[in-house]
Amino acid sequence: MAxxxxxxxxxxxxxxxxxxxxxxxxxxxxxxxxxPLRPSDHIDSVRPTAADGAGITQPKLxxxxxxxxxxxxxTSMKTALFLLMLLAVAAIPGSxxxxxxxxxxxxxxxxxxHPDLFPVLDKLGVFDTYSSPxxxxxxxxxxxxxxxxxxxxTRHHFEALRARPPKTPARLSxxxxxxxxxxxxxxxxxxxxxTAARAVDAARAQLxxxxxxxQVFGDSVSAERGYLRETGNxxxxxxxxxxxxxxxxxxxxxxxxxxxxxxGQTFSNVLGSYDSFNPGRWFDETQLxxxxxxxxxxxxxxxxxxxxxxxxxxxxxxxxxxxARGGDAEKAQIKVNSPLxxxxxxxxxxxxxxxxxxxxxxxxxxxxxxxxxxxxxxDTNLTSLGVIKVPDALPDQLGMIGFFYPTAADNGxxxxxxxxxxxxxxxxxxxxxxxxxxxxxxxxxxVYTLDTDGLTPLAGTDDDAQEKAVQLTPxxxxxxxxxxxxxxxxxxxxxxxxxxxxxxxxxxxxxxAGLSFAGLLTALFVPRRRVWVKATxxxxxxxxxxxxxxxxxxxxxxxxxxxIAKAHLGGLGVPADVAREVADDPARHDVExxxxxxxxxxxxx
Amino acid sequence: MVTADLAYYSLVAVYxxxxxxxxxxxxxxxxxxxxxxxxxxxxxRAAKAEALATTTVSRSSSGGSTVVLDRPSGGAGGAVxxxxxxAKASSFERVAIAMMLLGFVVHVSSVVLRGLAAGRVPWAxxxxxxxxxxxIIVGVYLAVQLVxxxxxxxxxVMGLNLVLxxxxxxxxxxxxxxxxxxxxxxxxxxxxFVAILGTAFFAIAAGLSAAQLxxxxxxxxKLAGLRFLDTLPGAERLExxxxxIALVGFVLWTFTLIAGAIWAERAWGRYxxxxxxxxxTFIIWVLYAGYIHARATRGWRGARSSWLSxxxxxxxxxNFSVVxxxxxxxxxxxxx
Numbered sequence: 001m002a003x004x005x006x007x008x009x010x011x012x013x014x015x016x017x018x019x020x021x022x023x024x025x026x027x028x029x030x031x032x033x034x035x036p037l038r039p040s041d042h043i044d045s046v047r048p049t050a051a052d053g054a055g056i057t058q059p060k061l062x063x064x065x066x067x068x069x070x071x072x073x074x075t076s077m078k079t080a081l082f083l084l085m086l087l088a089v090a091a092i093p094g095s096x097x098x099x100x101x102x103x104x105x106x107x108x109x110x111x112x113x114h115p116d117l118f119p120v121l122d123k124l125g126v127f128d129t130y131s132s133p134x135x136x137x138x139x140x141x142x143x144x145x146x147x148x149x150x151x152x153x154t155r156h157h158f159e160a161l162r163a164r165p166p167k168t169p170a171r172l173s174x175x176x177x178x179x180x181x182x183x184x185x186x187x188x189x190x191x192x193x194x195t196a197a198r199a200v201d202a203a204r205a206q207l208x209x210x211x212x213x214x215q216v217f218g219d220s221v222s223a224e225r226g227y228l229r230e231t232g233n234x235x236x237x238x239x240x241x242x243x244x245x246x247x248x249x250x251x252x253x254x255x256x257x258x259x260x261x262x263x264g265q266t267f268s269n270v271l272g273s274y275d276s277f278n279p280g281r282w283f284d285e286t287q288l289x290x291x292x293x294x295x296x297x298x299x300x301x302x303x304x305x306x307x308x309x310x311x312x313x314x315x316x317x318x319x320x321x322x323x324a325r326g327g328d329a330e331k332a333q334i335k336v337n338s339p340l341x342x343x344x345x346x347x348x349x350x351x352x353x354x355x356x357x358x359x360x361x362x363x364x365x366x367x368x369x370x371x372x373x374x375x376x377x378x379d380t381n382l383t384s385l386g387v388i389k390v391p392d393a394l395p396d397q398l399g400m401i402g403f404f405y406p407t408a409a410d411n412g413x414x415x416x417x418x419x420x421x422x423x424x425x426x427x428x429x430x431x432x433x434x435x436x437x438x439x440x441x442x443x444x445x446x447v448y449t450l451d452t453d454g455l456t457p458l459a460g461t462d463d464d465a466q467e468k469a470v471q472l473t474p475x476x477x478x479x480x481x482x483x484x485x486x487x488x489x490x491x492x493x494x495x496x497x498x499x500x501x502x503x504x505x506x507x508x509x510x511x512x513a514g515l516s517f518a519g520l521l522t523a524l525f526v527p528r529r530r531v532w533v534k535a536t537x538x539x540x541x542x543x544x545x546x547x548x549x550x551x552x553x554x555x556x557x558x559x560x561x562x563x564i565a566k567a568h569l570g571g572l573g574v575p576a577d578v579a580r581e582v583a584d585d586p587a588r589h590d591v592e593x594x595x596x597x598x599x600x601x602x603x604x605x
Numbered sequence: 606m607v608t609a610d611l612a613y614y615s616l617v618a619v620y621x622x623x624x625x626x627x628x629x630x631x632x633x634x635x636x637x638x639x640x641x642x643x644x645x646x647x648x649x650r651a652a653k654a655e656a657l658a659t660t661t662v663s664r665s666s667s668g669g670s671t672v673v674l675d676r677p678s679g680g681a682g683g684a685v686x687x688x689x690x691x692a693k694a695s696s697f698e699r700v701a702i703a704m705m706l707l708g709f710v711v712h713v714s715s716v717v718l719r720g721l722a723a724g725r726v727p728w729a730x731x732x733x734x735x736x737x738x739x740x741i742i743v744g745v746y747l748a749v750q751l752v753x754x755x756x757x758x759x760x761x762v763m764g765l766n767l768v769l770x771x772x773x774x775x776x777x778x779x780x781x782x783x784x785x786x787x788x789x790x791x792x793x794x795x796x797x798f799v800a801i802l803g804t805a806f807f808a809i810a811a812g813l814s815a816a817q818l819x820x821x822x823x824x825x826x827k828l829a830g831l832r833f834l835d836t837l838p839g840a841e842r843l844e845x846x847x848x849x850i851a852l853v854g855f856v857l858w859t860f861t862l863i864a865g866a867i868w869a870e871r872a873w874g875r876y877x878x879x880x881x882x883x884x885x886t887f888i889i890w891v892l893y894a895g896y897i898h899a900r901a902t903r904g905w906r907g908a909r910s911s912w913l914s915x916x917x918x919x920x921x922x923x924n925f926s927v928v929x930x931x932x933x934x935x936x937x938x939x940x941x
Contacts, residue, residue: 041903041904042901077898077901078902078904080898081898081905084894084898085891085895088888088891091887092884094884095928095932098933101878101879102935106933129879256874256875303782312782312785313785314784316786335786336786336789336872337786337787337789338871339871339874348872350873350874499874501874501875503875509876513863517863520856524852553849553852555845555849
């Protein structure tokens with residue numbers, strides 16, 4: 001293997017890309033190991049020789065020694081790499097099973113579908129993969145390892161930023177992009193005469209102009225550029241730590257909550273008016289900024305029947321009247337990709353559906369229930385499922401499970417189905433039960449479910465029911481069997497499901513993410529390189545040598561050295577075509593007379 | 606109806622492009638076969654010259670080396686010898702590239718027609734994503750071609766492209782339909798396009814990494830046969846190329862991740878929620894981050910790191926196909 005033999009040959013800084021010989025015997029003298037504070041197994045660092053371990057009786061490690069040993073292990077490249085791979089693998093289970101945070105209903109469904117597997121998986125925490133101890137352990141270790149790498153490298157980089165470029169290696173010919181040319185001085189005297197000193201000065205000025213840090217060592221210029229590469233690298237990694245910290249700590253100050261609002265209703269931002277609420281770790285009720293949002297109208301646009309995707313919803317608009325404390329009521333619109341920002345929180349439109357207006361009179365003729373009940377959509381044509389609970393009905397409490405069909409049609413088997421999400425032919429179909437609804441026991445129950453155990457079916461699909469399900473169109477009234485009353489379907493309204501979020505940290509997360517992206521670009525695409533220009537006076541004239549050294553990935557190093565040579569030679573008055581030849585062909589080592597005035601090509605080989 | 610007509614013409618163009626790509630694929634394959642023959646002849650010539658050198662010791666050693674040097678002809682782009690071929694491309698290769706260009710033009714016209722039919726960017730469902738994505742893979746490949754000679758990868762690019770395009774067209778085709786409200790955002794243009802672009806770079810990098818793996822085996826003389834590999838760049842050069850192309854992909858992928866988070870905040874009210882698609886995008890990002898670090902780790906450079914590039918691309922494909930179709934999540938835009 002060419003690679004390992006290269007390295008065994010003492011190659012510390014592999015100028016991989018320029019394809020040049022990288023046996024850096026000379027460079028090593030000035031730049032041993034490139035970055036000594038990188039992890040010891042970094043590709044740039046010095047390979048441990050067999051002599052290091054063999055024949056030496058190692059001292060017994062004390063507690064501090066062991067601590068240092070483990071720290072070294074943790075911050076080594078191999079461990080970091082291993083942790084990265086582990087992180088990728090550890091993230092997989094969370095995508096295979098539903099997560100409590102993003103899909104709580106899916107978790108409930110999973111428990112029903114896999115009753116045997118569920119407890120095992122639950123114990124392993126795969127339903128909360130991303131907050132599970134094992135997942136946290138992986139990323140925390142990774143970040144500790146990362147910090148253990150960032151800190152010494154930052155220190156080292158600060159030193160490098162202040163340091164002068166290293167001494168010119170003795171033999172440039174072994175470096176990347178090496179090319180040389182001997183310029184005949186042709187005995188010319190005066191200002192135009194090319195001397196080594198003049199060539200070096202010109203090279204220094206030129207390199208300085210192109211952003212190199214330069215240092216003259218006798219008859220040569222040593223130059224280095226691209227410190228920004230390491231800066232970008234450190235910014236990238238530090239910003240990742242910043243992202244983690246702001247997400248982990250800052251996220252705790254926020255909250256999110258959901259609320260279904262029917263047209264005509266008003267939502268006030270107090271804890272009690274949320275349907276569900278997820279506070280951050282450091283949430284405090286006083287954080288809820290007082291504002292209210294009234295849903296005036298909810299409208300949906302559908303694709304025309306003539307185009308593809310006929311009947312598909314193409315636009316949802318919630319027209320609201322929003323009022324922050326001390327402010328005037330303002331009309332506003334909330335759409336799917338355009339939330340409303342109010343009182344430091346954002347209000348998102350995340351769902352919608354139909355709510356039915358229902359009036360129930362009990363067996364004694366009194367109005368036992370008059371309300372608007374949201375029905376939850378079950379399919380794309382908005383067949384909606386809802387529950388009506390009438391605890392005040394006398395003599396028995398009444399419970400109903402119903403389907404609402406915006407555009408009802410017979411599906412061929414006698415059952416109804418909805419064929420369009422718009423309310424072309426709205427029908428409400430209800431299964432009616434009587435009995436104790438269990439609301440008085442003090443146990444909280446969902447408003448969207450009805451436990452029919454122990455209830456007497458009166459109407460519906462149940463075998464014991466006396467009648468078929470009650471079917472109503474808006475305005476119709478039906479009687480409930482057994483003389484238990486009547487039910488009136490007063491009308492249909494739309495409801496909107498709002499998510500209210502407050503996350504003061506997300507601006508910071510974005511800032512750090514942007515910073516890390518900028519750092520990444522700099523770290524990957526700014527080349528860090530050293531360049532040397534050497535001028536020696538020989539019997540034949542002034543011998544100019546150019547060479548470079550890549551520090552990290554640098555595919556264009558060879559070309560860059562060529563360009564520097566070209567510009568430098570041009571500046572010294574060498575004809576452009578000759579300069580170009582030297583630039584293009586690193587193998588050319590000719591003797592050249594400078595300047596057109598010198599006449600002829602005077603080439604010695 | 607105009608929409609239906611345009612969509613129909615777009616589909617006709619897709620099938621035409623596939624037919625042209627098939628010709629290109631076959632020509633690329635023949636070119637590889639021819640490279641095998643060439644390599645064999647060159648080796649034979651070299652052996653002959655060597656034999657000559659042993660009998661007439663004086664001058665033929667240089668003669669022998671000229672013959673060998675003849676093979677990997679000078680490279681585009683300076684110091685490093687690029688892929689074999691270079692100046693003297695075989696006629697198969699010329700046909701293959703010409704057909705690829707022609708197919709690309711037809712393919713792009715199909716993408717444009719689809720966009721016109723829908724009156725929006727043509728990457729809002731899986732079929733359109735496949736259609737545009739494959740066009741961009743070919744586009745990126747042709748663009749990279751201007752910088753380095755990657756013609757030896759043509760058979761891989763065409764093969765992959767044909768498979769993806771065929772699956773996309775046959776299995777995922779849906780009629781033009783308007784955008785659901787969740788996708789009506791400028792981020793659809795940015796986030797998805799950059800994701801496709803990143804995928805294209807990853808695809809080419811994975812091809813190079815695969816070539817590198819085989820080349821490494823061959824350089825270790827563990828692999829007889831496959832003589833066309835002699836005309837490819839060495840394993841180290843292949844690794845460098847794969848790495849650089851994957852780097853571009855990684856930058857684009859990082860952008861996709863950030864842009865996706867910004868969009869998610871607008872559309873779903875949270876910037877990160879471990880949705881299945883988010884999880885896999887994250888996994889891919891971590892895999893490629895690992896790949897980049899592996900190259901800087903002793904003992905990982907070379908074949909081991911190239912496996913990460915291949916696994917990374919496999920994850921990209923998995924993320925697009927299996928996650929979209931079979932996993933439950935918010936990115937439910939397959940249109941199926």
